[in-house]
Amino acid sequence: MTVRVRVIPCLDVANGRVVKGVNFVDLKDAGDPVEQARAYDAAGADELCFLDITASHEARGTLLDVVRRTAEVCFMPLTVGGGVRTVGDARELLLAGADKVAVNSAAVSRPEVVSDIAEKMGSQCIVASVDARRVSEGRWEIFTHGGRKATGIDAVEHAVRLAQLGAGELLVTSMDGDGTKAGYDLALTRTIADAVSVPVIASGGVGTLDHLVEGVTQGHASAVLAASIFHFGTYTIAEAHAALRAAGISARG
Amino acid sequence: MAEIVALVDYGAGNLHSVANALKAAGCDGVTVTVDPSVVRAADRIVLPGVGNFKACAESLRAIPHLIEAMEERVLIGAAPFLGICVGMQLLASRGVEHGITQGLGWIPGEVRLIEPADPAIKIPHMGWNDVALPSHGPGADVLDPGEAYFLHSYHFVPEDGHMIAAMTDHGGGIVAAVARDNLVGVQFHPEKSQSYGLETLARFLQWKP
Numbered sequence: 001m002t003v004r005v006r007v008i009p010c011l012d013v014a015n016g017r018v019v020k021g022v023n024f025v026d027l028k029d030a031g032d033p034v035e036q037a038r039a040y041d042a043a044g045a046d047e048l049c050f051l052d053i054t055a056s057h058e059a060r061g062t063l064l065d066v067v068r069r070t071a072e073v074c075f076m077p078l079t080v081g082g083g084v085r086t087v088g089d090a091r092e093l094l095l096a097g098a099d100k101v102a103v104n105s106a107a108v109s110r111p112e113v114v115s116d117i118a119e120k121m122g123s124q125c126i127v128a129s130v131d132a133r134r135v136s137e138g139r140w141e142i143f144t145h146g147g148r149k150a151t152g153i154d155a156v157e158h159a160v161r162l163a164q165l166g167a168g169e170l171l172v173t174s175m176d177g178d179g180t181k182a183g184y185d186l187a188l189t190r191t192i193a194d195a196v197s198v199p200v201i202a203s204g205g206v207g208t209l210d211h212l213v214e215g216v217t218q219g220h221a222s223a224v225l226a227a228s229i230f231h232f233g234t235y236t237i238a239e240a241h242a243a244l245r246a247a248g249i250s251a252r253g
Numbered sequence: 254m255a256e257i258v259a260l261v262d263y264g265a266g267n268l269h270s271v272a273n274a275l276k277a278a279g280c281d282g283v284t285v286t287v288d289p290s291v292v293r294a295a296d297r298i299v300l301p302g303v304g305n306f307k308a309c310a311e312s313l314r315a316i317p318h319l320i321e322a323m324e325e326r327v328l329i330g331a332a333p334f335l336g337i338c339v340g341m342q343l344l345a346s347r348g349v350e351h352g353i354t355q356g357l358g359w360i361p362g363e364v365r366l367i368e369p370a371d372p373a374i375k376i377p378h379m380g381w382n383d384v385a386l387p388s389h390g391p392g393a394d395v396l397d398p399g400e401a402y403f404l405h406s407y408h409f410v411p412e413d414g415h416m417i418a419a420m421t422d423h424g425g426g427i428v429a430a431v432a433r434d435n436l437v438g439v440q441f442h443p444e445k446s447q448s449y450g451l452e453t454l455a456r457f458l459q460w461k462p
Contacts, residue, residue, distance in 0.1 A: 002374075002382070002422055002423060002424070003378060003379070003380045003381070003382045003403070003423055004380055004381040004382065004400070005380075006379075006380045006381070041447060044447065046380065046381055046402075047380075068269075071269060071270055071273060072273050075270075075273075075274055075277065075444060075445060075446065075447050075450055075451060076402070076445055076447055077402060077404070077442075077445045094267070095269070096269075097267075097269055097270060097273075099267060099270070099404075099445065121303075121304060122303060122304035122305055122308075123377065123406070124303065124304070124377055124379075124404050124405065124406070125303065125304075168377055168379070168404075169377075169379060197372070197375060197376055198375060198376065198377070199375040199377070199379050199380075222375050222379070222380070223380070252381050252400060
């Protein structure tokens, strides 16, 4: 066997509480992130991701506290994103117990932040986010501000650049798909995965277990991220692993 | 009295995760330290490490008398030693990441970039993968076959195959663990490998080589 495809539940966190946006607008409060993390650890999730969607300066201490408490009870890799702008922000999260930090908007305005973090802390701890929308057939653009603001930056070129700057993996999110349950943007995922040598995490739009399978078979992703299907109990991590294995994909369990 | 397990804090990363996992594995005496006198008195020594070989080797060497204390306690005093990820790679004679850097040289060999022939194989090697034990390999008191979490772009190539304690596969064989006498080094992260990892740490804590 070879390295397993990772199934990564993602928790959106605001002010220390778990929320899940539907297309980033309606937020539903669904609990304590540490309890959720512990449940996913026990369920055999391959990694866990926290995205802090408040990421205001005031909420920083709350987030660090959540990360610290999670690291005390969870023995699985933890990625934390949201508001990481500098090497200092990354270091703070890693010292609190994160294993990787996800860099999103800062890497759009100043991609060099990725190489700054890679040099100081190593590529293995940087996940660079690529938040994209389809603008025409076969072309995607980077969007910021929760998918509302176009940047004019070509998503595939941006992804290749982030990998060259030292990102250890790329989190590719279709902002068109996010929250829709219509499936990943497979062409976007595949175009980026085939263009870089680092692993790609598919994200945005999972509604069924088949979507996870397609992310790998058609999107060429090394990891599949999903939120609401796990969060609201539609499917378990074990069911996700079983679906991948049934499709002939290397997965745990 | 609880044994003292010195977790060597030389500024190379995820120390708290390792400390938390050792506690969860039943260790009451985790001492996070960079003090050579504490290392000399420790019952067991754990050397973590994330990031790159060169930076980790330089940070370790920058602490006066730390390596001497480790050599005294581990190589002469035979205290059980566990190296994790780059802490395992540091056992090698040298690493080639960002230029050639000397390692501890406790297990002769070199740490090299993983270069799979198939371009579809992604680097870093990231995620859960097999820990497969050779028959009659070293370190079998600490290691069990199973699945663990790996995250690395470089791998340890020991000169003596008898010091390979476990293998994994990522576009070709990758050494997952090395061992000899009272030393064991794991390329994977037991502190991030859920029950498999905690059980590995628990066996290390009981190990009487």
